[in-house]
Amino acid sequence: MHPRLLPVLTKKPVPSKRVCAAKLASLVSKRADTEVRTKRAERPFSFLLSAPRFLLCPMSVLSTAAGTVHILDRQAAFTELAKRINALPGGRPTVALSGGSTPKAFYAWAVTTGALSSDTLARVEWHVSDERCVPLTSEESNFGNAARGMLDALGVADSLRKPWPVGQAPQEAADTYEKSWRTPARPKLYDLCILGLGDDSHIASLWPQCPLIANDQGRFFMATEWPGRGWRLTITATGLAQCGEVIVLVAGANKAPALKAVCSGPLDVACHPGQVLRKMASRVTWIADADSARLL
Structure with a gap:
C-alpha cells in the first residue's frame, strides 16, 4: 500500500449528530439511575413517607382522637360487627342499630350467613339510635328497615323489639323514650350503639349546627x-357518653374528608358533630373501608 494512502484508510469515521445525541442520552440516563440507587441506599424506605398511614400498618388499625379505626373490607367489617354483637355480656344486652345503606347491607348479610348466634337472637334487645317521625311501615323508618331487613327473617321476638313511639308528637315521643331508660334497672344506655357517619360529619341525627350539640339539657x-x-x-x-360501646360504620370515598375531620381535624363540634365522640374515644371503634380511610 502506498504510504500516502495509509493515514486516509486508518482514520476513524466521524459519528453523526444522531449517534452523538443517543450516546449523550444514554450517559445522562445512567448517571440519573446511579443517583437514584444511591439515594435509595441512603434512605431505603423513603418512598413510604408519602403512603397513607393505614397501608403501613399490618393490622390496618389506627389510633385517633375519636377512637380506634379498623380498616376492613365489607365482608371483614360485617364479620367483626357480628362478632361484637355475639360477645355482648349480660342477660339482656341492648343494641342500637342505625339507618343508612351500610346497615341495610349488614342486615341482608346477617340473614344470609347466619352470623348472629341463636343465643344472641334470643336475648338481645334491639333499638335504633335515631329515628324519623314516620310510621314503622314507611321505607324511611330506621327501625322499620331493621325489622324488614333482619329481625323478621331471623325470628326475633316482639318483646325484644324496642322502636321509638313514633305515633306520638316528636317531643312527646322523645320524653316517653327517655323515661323508659331513666330507671334503676337500666344503669346505662345501649350496651352497643351502632352509628353511621354522613359526608357532612353528622352522626345519629346530630347534624352540623344542630342546637342539641351545644345544649342537650343533660338528656x-x-x-x-x-x-x-x-x-x-x-x-x-350526653346519651352517647352513657353507652357501653360505640361502633361507627363508614364506607365510600365521599366519606373520607368527614372521617378525617372527625378523627384528626381541628376541634369544631358544631361543624363536625361526629367529634362529640372524642370525649369517649376509649369506647369508640370505627370500622371503615379503605376508600373512606384514605386520608387518615
Whole structure:
C-alpha cells in the first residue's frame, strides 16, 4: 500500500449528530439511575413517607382522637360487627342499630350467613339510635328497615323489639323514650350503639349546627327538626357518653374528608358533630373501608 494512502484508510469515521445525541442520552440516563440507587441506599424506605398511614400498618388499625379505626373490607367489617354483637355480656344486652345503606347491607348479610348466634337472637334487645317521625311501615323508618331487613327473617321476638313511639308528637315521643331508660334497672344506655357517619360529619341525627350539640339539657334523647329533612328523634352527646360501646360504620370515598375531620381535624363540634365522640374515644371503634380511610 502506498504510504500516502495509509493515514486516509486508518482514520476513524466521524459519528453523526444522531449517534452523538443517543450516546449523550444514554450517559445522562445512567448517571440519573446511579443517583437514584444511591439515594435509595441512603434512605431505603423513603418512598413510604408519602403512603397513607393505614397501608403501613399490618393490622390496618389506627389510633385517633375519636377512637380506634379498623380498616376492613365489607365482608371483614360485617364479620367483626357480628362478632361484637355475639360477645355482648349480660342477660339482656341492648343494641342500637342505625339507618343508612351500610346497615341495610349488614342486615341482608346477617340473614344470609347466619352470623348472629341463636343465643344472641334470643336475648338481645334491639333499638335504633335515631329515628324519623314516620310510621314503622314507611321505607324511611330506621327501625322499620331493621325489622324488614333482619329481625323478621331471623325470628326475633316482639318483646325484644324496642322502636321509638313514633305515633306520638316528636317531643312527646322523645320524653316517653327517655323515661323508659331513666330507671334503676337500666344503669346505662345501649350496651352497643351502632352509628353511621354522613359526608357532612353528622352522626345519629346530630347534624352540623344542630342546637342539641351545644345544649342537650343533660338528656339522653331529644327531638330535633332537621332543616329540609323534617323531625327526628335522636340520641344526644350526653346519651352517647352513657353507652357501653360505640361502633361507627363508614364506607365510600365521599366519606373520607368527614372521617378525617372527625378523627384528626381541628376541634369544631358544631361543624363536625361526629367529634362529640372524642370525649369517649376509649369506647369508640370505627370500622371503615379503605376508600373512606384514605386520608387518615
